[in-house]
Each structure stands twice: as C-alpha cells, then as structure tokens.
Amino acid sequence: MDVVVLVKQVPDTESLIQIAEDSVSIKTGDLKWIINPYDEFAVEEALQIRETQGGTVTILSMGPEKATEAIRTALAMGADSGVLINDPMTAGGDALTTAKVLAAALKEIPYDLIIAGQRAVDGDNYQVGSAVAEYLGIPQISLVIKEEIFNGKIRCHRVFEGGTVVVETPFPALFTTQRGLNEPRYASLPGIMKAKKKPLDIKTLADIGIDPAIVGKAGSKTKIKTLNFPSERQAVRMIDGESGAEKAANLVKILHGEIKAI
Amino acid sequence: MDQTREQLPFDILFVGAGPANLASAIHLMELAREKKMKIEVGMIEKGNTIGSHAISGAILDPIALKELIPDYLERGCPIEQTECRDNLYFLTRKGGFSIPFTPKYLHNEACLVISLSKFTRWLGGLAEEMGVNIFPGFAGTEVLYNADASCVIGVRTGDKGIDKHGKKKSNYEPGIDLIAKVSVFGEGSKGSLIRDLGKKMDIFSNKMPQVFETAIKEVIEIPESSPFLSAETTVLHTFGYPLRLNKKGGGFLYRLKDNRVCCGLVVALDYQDPFLEPYEAFLRFKRHPLIAEIIQGGKVLQQGAKTLSAGGYYTMPALVANGTVFVGDSASMLNTQRLKGIHTAMKSGMIAAEAIIFALEKNDFSTKTLKKYELGVEKSWIKDERYKARNFTQALSQKGFLKFMHIGAQYFTGGRGLKDPLTIRKDNSTLKTLTPKKANKTKTAVPQHFDGTLYVDKLTGVYLSGTKHEEDQPCHLIVHDTRICETKCFESYRNPCALFCPGKVYEIKEGPQGKRQLVINPANCLHCKTCEVKDPFENITWTCPEGGGGPNYSMV
Structure with missing residues (x-):
C-alpha cells in the first residue's frame, strides 16, 4: 500500500502572533515553525498502515524551503521520502490553489491512499484535503478517528455530534484526520540521523507542469481582506467552597442567581 | 549498563546547545577540517529547538566571537544594538541618581546587545552547516560510566511517552545511550547531570560552593514615539531599590532593535529574608519612575527567568575528568564583576575544543591529556579578567560599609582586596x-495591579x-x-x-x-x-x- 501524507508547516501555536502592517498577514520574524498537529496524526496513521500492509509512505508539502524541516520531522518519524513544491509563484494563494498544486504533484507520485490533516491550525480553512480529492476525482472521508483496511477497501469511523458513523470506500481514496485517531510517535534520535539521508525532492511549478497563472495570489478567487484578534476573554472565576458538595451548591447559585443560565 | 538500550556512537558528544558548547563544536569542526580529521559530533539539547531555553541579559563582549567567526557581521549574526552607551544608577524608592564614575569593568562601549536565544539559534545553524548533528528535544538524563566508574563514556537520553504514573504510553520511545570518547558538558547554570557526575568524579572538592543568582527578564515593545528610542543612553544598570543595599542584585534595561527594550532584575540567591519574592521585586523595579517612564505604554512580548552561576574564579570546578570536560556555566565561567558570561563561556568551549583535538590525535581521553584544556584556560584572557574579579561576588555578599571597603580595596589591588580568598556561603544556608x-x-505586600499588558502576573508570565x-x-x-x-x-x-x-x-x-x-x-x-x-x-x-x-x- 503506497500512502501519501499531505503536510504543512505552520507557526507554533505558542508563538507570539502579531498582525503585520498590511493587516492581511502575520509577522513572521519571531515565529517558531512546527509540523501541523493534525498532519502529525496523518503521518502516524500512515506509518501504522505501512507496518501492517507494507508499502511506502511519502510526505508531500508545499511551501518555502524552510518547510523541508517539517518534512524531515516526518521522515525522522519513519516516512520513506518527501517532496516539497517550492515556488515563489505559489505564495499568497488560497486553499483551492494549494489543492491544485498538490493535486498536480500527486499525478506523478504513485498512491493508493492519501491522508491529510482535517485542517491546518494557521489558516483553519478545512478545505485543502477535500479539494485535493475533488481535483483527483477520488473518494474522500473527513474527520476520521479510526480506520480499518480489508479486502481492498478502507473503512473509516467518523465522529459527528452525538455518535459515530462508519463509512467505507475502495482505493484510491483520501481521508482527513480528527483528534483521537492515534498518539503520534516521537521522532527517535537514530530516526533523525537516518532522515538526513532519505530522499527529499524539491520541485517547482514547471517541474509538475502547472500554469503559474492559476495558482498563488494570481489564481486565487478569495482574498483575505483583514485579520482581527479575537476579543479578550474574561478572567476565569474560581468557585469557592470547602468541599465538592459546597462548591457544587455555590456553582448552582451563581448559574441560577447571577447568570440566570439555569 | 542496561543492555536493552540502543547505542549510538559519536567521537564527541556535547550536552546542551548553549553558547559554550556551540562555540566549542564550531571550533572543533574547524580544527578537524584543518587537520583533515573526520569526526562524528553529536549535540543534544533539552529545549524544543536551539535557543528555546537560552536567555540572558545580554551584553556580549564580542572578543570570543571575533576569534571564532571573524566575519560574524557578514554571516548574519543577530545583533540588537551596536551602540552601548552606559549609565549606572543608584535607585531609591522614588528617585535615584546616575553614578558619575562608572568602574572600568562596567564600561560596555565595544560590546553588543544581543538576544541569547536568537544568538544561539544562529550559532546552531552554523554548527549544523559544519556537520554537527544537533538533536533538539532530547534531554540527557543519566551520565554513563565505564565499569569501574573511572571514566565518562556518554549520556543516556530520557525516555519519552511515559505517563504520570510511570507507565509506558502507546507512543513510548526509549531513551538511547549516546557513547562518546569525550562528553562535553555545557548544561548551563545548575546542570542536572553535572550534579551526579560532580560527586562521582569529585570535581567540586576543595572549591568554594557554587553560588547563584536568579534573573527575571522581559522583552517589551514600547510606543514608537517613546523619547527613549532617541535618548543618548542605551544601556542602564541599576542597584539599590527595589533591593536593599544589603541584598545583592540589580536591574538592567537595554534598548533593542525596532521599538523594543528588554529589562530585568537579578537577585542573588544568598538573600536572608524568606519573604523576599524575586518576581515581586522585579515588578517593583518596573514600577520605579526611572523604568516606568521608559516602558510606559508598552506591551510585554516575552518573559523568562533563569539562574546564573555567579561564584566566579574560586568556585570553578575541576574542568576535566577522564572522558569529559566542563564548559560555560557548568564550569562557573561567568564574570560577575562585568555582569557577563557569554564571552567566557564561548572561550572556554573553544579552548576545550583545542584540547579535544589534541586528545583525538593522541587517541587518549584521560584526565592527563584533557588537562590541556584546564591549562589553556589558565593561560588565556579568561583567567586574566576573572582572576581580577576573584573576590568580587564574595565582597558583594558582605553587609553594610564592609562591602564597599572590600570592593574599593579590590579595585586598587588587582582583585586581592582585604582578604584573599574571601569566603562565601552556600545559597541554601542563608535564609534566616x-x-x-x-x-x-x-x-x-503592596497590592499589585496587573493590566495584563505591561504588568503581568506570574501565570501570564509563564504563558x-x-x-x-x-x-x-x-x-x-x-x-x-x-x-x-x-x-x-x-x-x-x-x-x-x-x-x-x-x-x-x-x-x-x-x-x-x-x-x-x-x-x-x-x-x-x-x-x-x-x-x-x-x-x-x-x-x-x-x-x-x-x-x-x-x-x-x-x-x-
């Protein structure tokens, strides 16, 4: 089974986020970059599938050269090879143009299964995985917390409010990850050593045969107009009380009397 | 030794990716290249990335940097401020005055203001380019010895994926044994490995106890209209308030790039009052009119805290043992008198690198061969400047007028002063x-008002x-x-x-x-x-x- 994992390098959520002067992007000077946490679940699941089914795990990403760090992290976890699409013309694109580029790159990478994070924690668009499947014309299942492979099919458990739903599809297919799917492994120290020698191809748009005019800023139909910080949260209030029962009683009093929630 | 652990051999292993070890590794790779020696060098760092745990004032005397990387400017060394124009203040509760005569060891004209975090990240990039294998996110948790415990042979990294109760989780990843001919400990202040190593290899006996200071520091963004951004003074050091004269420590505020400043307070941990709270003192320092005026309208971007080893020359441990050397704060290399330690840390690492190359050539990693490092330190400018300051920390620990008598006498006697060596007490024995x-x-306590922007409480600071x-x-x-x-x-x-x-x-x-x-x-x-x-x-x-x-x- 050949699995391709879509990975994005994103700012660490612990980083100091500041809106840039243009008010449509963030300052990158003091940021630390990490592999998107939902993509980490995807890498882990791909490695587990390879352990039972055999085959290969390829990491595919788009971004500046720095994004090779995220690919190396996935290689250190155990993936076999990586491909980065690095082209200045992809900059400033929306989710759909990203999907176009990744889908074009996937035409040259053999796959039975594609796994993507449900979303990247920076843009929070929830679009790339689905759009890639659409461009490739393959079935997709989103927000998966468990998968089983048998008889040439993949059966996925998805969470929705109040329960789970089980969905099945033949290969090739794409699914996106939800928290709870697995606990990503750590990159081991020998793994990091080995990752340095694993193949990592860096390609341009010309290499994958895609017209620069339909991607990046030029090809985007949606544009960010402005970024705003969320309004500040109110301070947390601790409920007093000597015992659990007393605290519960005090909580009820506040919910009923002050906030009138119950 | 636990035989189930995977082993990874290196020629040289560095423990900690701070300025001492990074300078050492860079110098080592350079020397190896000159001598056409092929060596495998590993470096572990407990922080998430290089620089994640690096914090300091920091005014850098570039003397060691110039020796290590003469073209550091061309190579993109991150510098916050090249013009250090000092002013030393004595603060009273509401006011204070500038000291007209600044002792010569506090002159910083030729120095640079840097962020140690940015600086180490930059050094780390250079070291990696030269072929050093750096592993951020890996903590050393145990020192490995040979069978009769006479020689250090490496370090074990910590297990990952262990739960609260000590049970293995599904992503359990066992630590591995990194084996090396020489293990270089540059753990920083109060290292957790050198604690046990020190006892086993007896590197601290016949030395004065190591003593420490705790510093709390913030980077603050101030309004672009702030007059401080065009003021003559760029570097402020203070003593007095909020600490009493009998408490060792002081404040600092430096102008950085863009419209940022950093400010911090250093409190020596030999204080006696159990009710002293360094964090609260730091807040009072920020509210002092001299500082408050500069930072008003500002916003704290980052906060951090760290101890520093302040004991100086007489608290320096033995610098080598079989199969190992100690550099930087691990070896108490800081010069308290100049309020600086990055330059001495780097230089100690560089001298250690020379001794390691010598040992590699001889294929002998015993104390006897590595001693070249200790002798090198004694012959270098590290000794010159630190020897002059050998009784300084101890003098600052004295009370009342005596303190100034000692400092004055030392100033005119090349550091000897009234008593040499002047003794010091261990920090955990001084509380009354x-x-x-x-x-x-x-x-x-004066009730503190926190606005969450410029004045933040401890938990916001942690965030x-x-x-x-x-x-x-x-x-x-x-x-x-x-x-x-x-x-x-x-x-x-x-x-x-x-x-x-x-x-x-x-x-x-x-x-x-x-x-x-x-x-x-x-x-x-x-x-x-x-x-x-x-x-x-x-x-x-x-x-x-x-x-x-x-x-x-x-x-x-």
Missing part, C-alpha cells in the same frame, strides 16, 4: 529562621515564556519529603518555594482541617532551577522533564 512574631505577620510540557508525564521536580514542607519549612520559613519560584510551580494549600499540602504544578516550570539552589532543606531535586518541554524563548 522567622521568629514566631514575624512568621505570623501576614505579608504586607508569555511559551512554556509547554507534556502534561501526562511523571513530575520532574522531586520533593524528597513533603512532610518537611508541611511542618518544619512552614514553621521556620513559611515555605519560601512558593515565593522564589517565578513560575508559580509550588503552592501550599490549606486543606479542610487546616492541614497543609504541597501542590506542584510542574507544567509551569521555566527550568530556572532556583528551587534546587535556594530550598533551605535541599529537599528539591530538579530533573529533566520529557525532552522538548519547557520555555519557548525566541527573543529574550
């Missing part, structure tokens, strides 16, 4: 027992340090006997850990029947190590949490 009357007096730990892991702060906390320590000192810890890691909660209980919040830990230094009962041992945990400094 509270009299029952004093103990029962509730602390009359601003980017500190993050895997929550489901064993507690890395070992409190050996919590009964001491609940009885003896409460009675004698009212649990100073709750005050001296800048991260609110320790709390004493009173239970229903007035029963006291120690609550530890290890996830808040800033890795400053104040607790291990200052706890009066030596009841706390700091160990490395899962690699990658801790602060995420990027600009301090």
Whole structure:
C-alpha cells in the first residue's frame, strides 16, 4: 500500500502572533515553525498502515524551503521520502490553489491512499484535503478517528455530534484526520540521523507542469481582506467552597442567581 | 549498563546547545577540517529547538566571537544594538541618581546587545552547516560510566511517552545511550547531570560552593514615539531599590532593535529574608519612575527567568575528568564583576575544543591529556579578567560599609582586596529562621495591579515564556519529603518555594482541617532551577522533564 501524507508547516501555536502592517498577514520574524498537529496524526496513521500492509509512505508539502524541516520531522518519524513544491509563484494563494498544486504533484507520485490533516491550525480553512480529492476525482472521508483496511477497501469511523458513523470506500481514496485517531510517535534520535539521508525532492511549478497563472495570489478567487484578534476573554472565576458538595451548591447559585443560565 | 538500550556512537558528544558548547563544536569542526580529521559530533539539547531555553541579559563582549567567526557581521549574526552607551544608577524608592564614575569593568562601549536565544539559534545553524548533528528535544538524563566508574563514556537520553504514573504510553520511545570518547558538558547554570557526575568524579572538592543568582527578564515593545528610542543612553544598570543595599542584585534595561527594550532584575540567591519574592521585586523595579517612564505604554512580548552561576574564579570546578570536560556555566565561567558570561563561556568551549583535538590525535581521553584544556584556560584572557574579579561576588555578599571597603580595596589591588580568598556561603544556608512574631505577620505586600499588558502576573508570565510540557508525564521536580514542607519549612520559613519560584510551580494549600499540602504544578516550570539552589532543606531535586518541554524563548 503506497500512502501519501499531505503536510504543512505552520507557526507554533505558542508563538507570539502579531498582525503585520498590511493587516492581511502575520509577522513572521519571531515565529517558531512546527509540523501541523493534525498532519502529525496523518503521518502516524500512515506509518501504522505501512507496518501492517507494507508499502511506502511519502510526505508531500508545499511551501518555502524552510518547510523541508517539517518534512524531515516526518521522515525522522519513519516516512520513506518527501517532496516539497517550492515556488515563489505559489505564495499568497488560497486553499483551492494549494489543492491544485498538490493535486498536480500527486499525478506523478504513485498512491493508493492519501491522508491529510482535517485542517491546518494557521489558516483553519478545512478545505485543502477535500479539494485535493475533488481535483483527483477520488473518494474522500473527513474527520476520521479510526480506520480499518480489508479486502481492498478502507473503512473509516467518523465522529459527528452525538455518535459515530462508519463509512467505507475502495482505493484510491483520501481521508482527513480528527483528534483521537492515534498518539503520534516521537521522532527517535537514530530516526533523525537516518532522515538526513532519505530522499527529499524539491520541485517547482514547471517541474509538475502547472500554469503559474492559476495558482498563488494570481489564481486565487478569495482574498483575505483583514485579520482581527479575537476579543479578550474574561478572567476565569474560581468557585469557592470547602468541599465538592459546597462548591457544587455555590456553582448552582451563581448559574441560577447571577447568570440566570439555569 | 542496561543492555536493552540502543547505542549510538559519536567521537564527541556535547550536552546542551548553549553558547559554550556551540562555540566549542564550531571550533572543533574547524580544527578537524584543518587537520583533515573526520569526526562524528553529536549535540543534544533539552529545549524544543536551539535557543528555546537560552536567555540572558545580554551584553556580549564580542572578543570570543571575533576569534571564532571573524566575519560574524557578514554571516548574519543577530545583533540588537551596536551602540552601548552606559549609565549606572543608584535607585531609591522614588528617585535615584546616575553614578558619575562608572568602574572600568562596567564600561560596555565595544560590546553588543544581543538576544541569547536568537544568538544561539544562529550559532546552531552554523554548527549544523559544519556537520554537527544537533538533536533538539532530547534531554540527557543519566551520565554513563565505564565499569569501574573511572571514566565518562556518554549520556543516556530520557525516555519519552511515559505517563504520570510511570507507565509506558502507546507512543513510548526509549531513551538511547549516546557513547562518546569525550562528553562535553555545557548544561548551563545548575546542570542536572553535572550534579551526579560532580560527586562521582569529585570535581567540586576543595572549591568554594557554587553560588547563584536568579534573573527575571522581559522583552517589551514600547510606543514608537517613546523619547527613549532617541535618548543618548542605551544601556542602564541599576542597584539599590527595589533591593536593599544589603541584598545583592540589580536591574538592567537595554534598548533593542525596532521599538523594543528588554529589562530585568537579578537577585542573588544568598538573600536572608524568606519573604523576599524575586518576581515581586522585579515588578517593583518596573514600577520605579526611572523604568516606568521608559516602558510606559508598552506591551510585554516575552518573559523568562533563569539562574546564573555567579561564584566566579574560586568556585570553578575541576574542568576535566577522564572522558569529559566542563564548559560555560557548568564550569562557573561567568564574570560577575562585568555582569557577563557569554564571552567566557564561548572561550572556554573553544579552548576545550583545542584540547579535544589534541586528545583525538593522541587517541587518549584521560584526565592527563584533557588537562590541556584546564591549562589553556589558565593561560588565556579568561583567567586574566576573572582572576581580577576573584573576590568580587564574595565582597558583594558582605553587609553594610564592609562591602564597599572590600570592593574599593579590590579595585586598587588587582582583585586581592582585604582578604584573599574571601569566603562565601552556600545559597541554601542563608535564609534566616522567622521568629514566631514575624512568621505570623501576614505579608504586607503592596497590592499589585496587573493590566495584563505591561504588568503581568506570574501565570501570564509563564504563558508569555511559551512554556509547554507534556502534561501526562511523571513530575520532574522531586520533593524528597513533603512532610518537611508541611511542618518544619512552614514553621521556620513559611515555605519560601512558593515565593522564589517565578513560575508559580509550588503552592501550599490549606486543606479542610487546616492541614497543609504541597501542590506542584510542574507544567509551569521555566527550568530556572532556583528551587534546587535556594530550598533551605535541599529537599528539591530538579530533573529533566520529557525532552522538548519547557520555555519557548525566541527573543529574550
């Protein structure tokens, strides 16, 4: 089974986020970059599938050269090879143009299964995985917390409010990850050593045969107009009380009397 | 040795990716290249990335940097401020005055203001380019010795994926044994490996006890219209308020790039008053008119805290043992008199690199061969400047007028002063027992107003340090006997850990029947190590949490 994992390098959520002067992007000077946490679940699941089914795990990403760090992290976890699409013309694109580029790159990478994070924690668009499947014309299942492979099919458990739903599809297919799917492994120290020698191809748009005019800023139909910080949260209030029962009683009093929630 | 562990051999292993080890590794790679030697070099770092745990003032005397990387400017060395125009102030509660005569060791004209976090990240990039294998996110948790424990042979990294109760999780990843001909310890202040190594290899005997200071620092963005951005003075050092004259320490404020400043307060941990709270003193420093005026309208971008080893020349341990050398703060290389240690840390690493190459050539890694490092330090400018300051820390610990007599005498006698060597007390022995009357007096702290922007409480500070730990892991702060906390320590000192810890890691909660209980919040830990230094009962041992945990400094 050949699995391709879509990975994005994103700012660490612990980083100091500041809106840039243009008010449509963030300052990158003091940021630390990490592999998107939902993509980490995807890498882990791909490695587990390879352990039972055999085959290969390829990491595919788009971004500046720095994004090779995220690919190396996935290689250190155990993936076999990586491909980065690095082209200045992809900059400033929306989710759909990203999907176009990744889908074009996937035409040259053999796959039975594609796994993507449900979303990247920076843009929070929830679009790339689905759009890639659409461009490739393959079935997709989103927000998966468990998968089983048998008889040439993949059966996925998805969470929705109040329960789970089980969905099945033949290969090739794409699914996106939800928290709870697995606990990503750590990159081991020998793994990091080995990752340095694993193949990592860096390609341009010309290499994958895609017209620069339909991607990046030029090809985007949606544009960010402005970024705003969320309004500040109110301070947390601790409920007093000597015992659990007393605290519960005090909580009820506040919910009923002050906030009138119950 | 546990035979189930995977082993990874290196020629040289560096423990910690701070300025001492990075300078050492860069110099080592350079020397190896000159001599056409092929060597495998590894470096582990407990921080998530290189620079994540690096914090300092910091004014850098570029003397070692120039020796190591003469074209450092062309190679993109991150510098915050090239013009250091000093002013030294004595602060009173509401005012203060500039000291007209600044002692020569406090002149910083040729120095640079840097962020140690940015600086180490830059050095790390250069080291990696030269072929050093750096592994951020891996903590060393055990020193490995040969069979008769006469020689260090490497370091074991910590297991990952262990839950709170010590059980393996599904992503359990065992630590591995990194084996090396020479292990270089540059762990920084109060290292957790050198503690045990020091006892086993006897590197601290016949030395004065190592003493420490805790510094709390912030990077603050100030309004672009602030007059300080065009003021003549770029570097301020203060003494006096908020500490009393008998308390060792002082404040600093430096202008950085763009419209940022950094400010901080250093408090020596030989203080006597159990009610002293360094964090609270830091806030009072910020509210002093001299500082408050500069930072008004500002916003704290990052906060951090760290101890520094302030003992100086006489507290330097043996610098080598079989199979190992100690550099930087691990070897107490700081010069307290100049308030600087990055240059000496780097230089110590570079001299160590020369000794290591010599040992590689001889294929002999015994104390006898590595001693070349110790001799090299004695012959270098490290000795020259530190020897002059050999009694300085001790003099600052003196009380009243005596302090100034000692300092004055030292100034004119090349550091010898009135008594040489002047002795010093271990930090955890200096707290004064509270009299029952004093103990029962509730602390009359001035109520602090926090605006969450420029003046932040401890927990907001922890947030601003980017500190993050895997929550489901064993507690890395070992409190050996919590009964001491609940009885003896409460009675004698009212649990100073709750005050001296800048991260609110320790709390004493009173239970229903007035029963006291120690609550530890290890996830808040800033890795400053104040607790291990200052706890009066030596009841706390700091160990490395899962690699990658801790602060995420990027600009301090």
